[in-house]
Amino acid sequence: MTQEQWGQVQKALLETIGRNNFRTWIEPLEFAELTDGVATLHVPTSFLGNYVRQNFGDMLLYQMTAVGADVRRIRFQVPAHPANSTRPAPQKPAIAAPTRPAAAAPAAARDDLLPAAPLDPRFTFDSFVVGKPNELAHAAAKRVAEGGPVTFNPLFLYGGVGLGKTHLMHAIAHELRTRHPHLNVLYLSAEQFMYRFVQALRDRKMMDFKEIFRAVDVLMVDDVQFIAGKDSTQEEFFHTFNALVDQNRQIVISADRAPGEIKDLENRIKSRLQCGLVVDLHPTDYELRLGILQSKVVAQKAQYPELELADGVLEFLAHRISTNVRVLEGALTRLFAFASLVGREITLELAQDCLADILRASDRKISIEEIQKKVSEHYNIRLSDMIGPKRVRSFARPRQVAMYLCKQLTSRSLPEIGRRFGGRDHTTVMHGVRRIEELRMQDAQIEEDIELLRRALEA
Numbered sequence: 446m447t448q449e450q451w452g453q454v455q456k457a458l459l460e461t462i463g464r465n466n467f468r469t470w471i472e473p474l475e476f477a478e479l480t481d482g483v484a485t486l487h488v489p490t491s492f493l494g495n496y497v498r499q500n501f502g503d504m505l506l507y508q509m510t511a512v513g514a515d516v517r518r519i520r521f522q523v524p525a526h527p528a529n530s531t532r533p534a535p536q537k538p539a540i541a542a543p544t545r546p547a548a549a550a551p552a553a554a555r556d557d558l559l560p561a562a563p564l565d566p567r568f569t570f571d572s573f574v575v576g577k578p579n580e581l582a583h584a585a586a587k588r589v590a591e592g593g594p595v596t597f598n599p600l601f602l603y604g605g606v607g608l609g610k611t612h613l614m615h616a617i618a619h620e621l622r623t624r625h626p627h628l629n630v631l632y633l634s635a636e637q638f639m640y641r642f643v644q645a646l647r648d649r650k651m652m653d654f655k656e657i658f659r660a661v662d663v664l665m666v667d668d669v670q671f672i673a674g675k676d677s678t679q680e681e682f683f684h685t686f687n688a689l690v691d692q693n694r695q696i697v698i699s700a701d702r703a704p705g706e707i708k709d710l711e712n713r714i715k716s717r718l719q720c721g722l723v724v725d726l727h728p729t730d731y732e733l734r735l736g737i738l739q740s741k742v743v744a745q746k747a748q749y750p751e752l753e754l755a756d757g758v759l760e761f762l763a764h765r766i767s768t769n770v771r772v773l774e775g776a777l778t779r780l781f782a783f784a785s786l787v788g789r790e791i792t793l794e795l796a797q798d799c800l801a802d803i804l805r806a807s808d809r810k811i812s813i814e815e816i817q818k819k820v821s822e823h824y825n826i827r828l829s830d831m832i833g834p835k836r837v838r839s840f841a842r843p844r845q846v847a848m849y850l851c852k853q854l855t856s857r858s859l860p861e862i863g864r865r866f867g868g869r870d871h872t873t874v875m876h877g878v879r880r881i882e883e884l885r886m887q888d889a890q891i892e893e894d895i896e897l898l899r900r901a902l903e904a
C-alpha cells in the first residue's frame with residue numbers, strides 16, 4: 446500500500462466516523478509497511494492500538510481493500526524507541542481479513558414461516574437525531590444498512606435504557622429491506638427467539654426451526670441479555686450464530702450492556718459477540734436532547750396547530766430531563782396534550798406544573814452528593830478529603846472525576862458544582878472536567894473507572 450492509498454483510507458474513515466473520532470483515533474496512526482498481506486500501522490501507545498483494533502479494525506481493513514491494497518491482516522505496533530530499547534515493540538494481535546464473499550444468494554421469501562417481529566415505521570435513520578454520544582453507533586449502523594460486504598460481524602450495539610438501540614436496529618432493517626428487497630432480513634427480540642425455540646422443541650419442529658434461522662441473510666436480535674442464564678436457549682443461539690457467521694451472513698445484536706458485562710452469559714458466547722464491532726450508545730448530552738426535542742416537536746405542532754410554544758421551554762426540558770429519550774418524548778407529548786386540554790400557551794410555568802413528577806424523578810435520579818459518595822468509595826478515600834482543600838494527586842484526581850461526573854450526569858451548573866466541592870471556583874471545575882476528558886482518551890484505567898461509576902450511579 447502506498448502512502449497515497451493510506452491517505453485515501455484515512456479520508457474514507459474520516460467520512461465514516463466523524464471528525465472528532467478521527468482526530469482522536471485515526472490521525473495518530475502511521476502506515477509503516479505492507480509485507481505478505483500484513484499491513485503494519487504504528488501507534489503511539491498500546492492503549493490506542495487496542496482501542497483502534499477493537500473499534501475500527503474491520504473498517505480499516507475494509508477501506509484498505511477498497512483502495513486496492515492487498516491487505517489480509519493489520520498489525521498495530523508501538524514503534525520501539527531506539528534510545529530506550531533495541532528490542533522490537535511487542536506485536537499486537539492481528540485482525541483476520543474476511544475470507545468469504547458477501548452474502549448474496551437471494552433467499553426465497555419465506556415470510557409466512559419467519560418469526561419476525563414487526564418494525565416500527567417511525568424508527569428510521571431520518572428520524573434518528575445524531576449527536577456526539579451516538580455518532581459512532583449511528584455510523585456503524587448506517588454501514589451495515591448499506592448491505593455491502595460484511596465487514597464487522599456481529600455489530601454489537603449497547604447502551605442504557607431508552608437511548609435508541611431499538612430505533613437503530615429498526616432503521617437498519619428498514620433500510621436493508623428497501624435497498625435489498627431480495628435479502629432475508631430477520632429482526633426479533635431475544636425473548637422471541639427463546640419463545641420460538643421452546644415452541645419448536647415442544648412441537649418437535651427443531652429441524653424447521655434450524656432451517657428457518659439458517660436461511661436468514663441478516664439476523665438482528667434485540668436485547669440479547671435476555672437469554673443470559675437460559676442454558677438451552679443460549680446453546681441454540683450459539684449454534685445459530687456460528688452457522689450464520691460461517692456463511693458470512695450479517696448479524697446485528699443489541700443489549701443493555703457490553704458483552705463482557707452480561708452476567709450468566711456463557712463465555713464462548715461473550716467472546717463470539719466481541720469478535721465484531723462493539724459500539725456504545727452513550728447517555729445523551731444537552732445538545733442531543735435539545736436536537737431530539739426540536740425534531741419531535743414538529744409532529745406535535747402539526748397535531749396541535751393552535752398551540753403556542755414559548756421560547757425556552759424546549760431548552761428547559763433538555764436541561765432538566767436527563768434520564769432517557771423515551772421519558773423526554775413522553776414529557777413533550779404530555780405537555781402538548783395538557784396545553785390543548787386547558788387551552789393555554791405552553792410556557793415554562795405550564796411545563797413545571799404539568800411535568801412536576803417527571804422533573805422531580807429526573808432531579809432525584811443522580812445528586813451531587815451521591816456522586817461524591819460513590820467516587821470516594823471507589824477510590825477508597827474519605828469524603829471530607831475529596832471535598833476538602835488538599836491538593837495531593839490521590840485526592841485531586843478522584844475530585845476531578847467526581848466533578849466530571851457531576852457535569853455529565855446532573856444538570857447542575859459549574860458554579861453550583863464548585864460550591865458543592867468546598868466552595869471552589871467554577872474555573873477549577875472546568876479545568877477538572879477538561880482534564881478528565883483528556884485522560885479518558887489516554888488512560889484506559891480512568892476510562893474504565895468512569896464507565897463503572899457511571900453505570901453504578903445510573904443503575
Ligand SMILES: Nc1ncnc2c1ncn2[C@@H]1O[C@H](COP(=O)(O)OP(=O)(O)OP(=O)(O)O)[C@@H](O)[C@H]1O
Pocket residue numbers: 568572573574575579604605606607608609610611612613701737770771774
Ligand atoms: N437519537 C435519537 N433520535 C430520535 N429519537 C430517539 C433517539 N434515541 C432514542 N430515540 C427515541 O427514544 C425512544 C426510545 O428508544 P429505543 O426504544 O430505541 O431505546 P432502547 O435503547 O432500545 O431502550 P430499551 O433498553 O428500553 O429497549 C424511541 O421512541 C426512539 O425513537
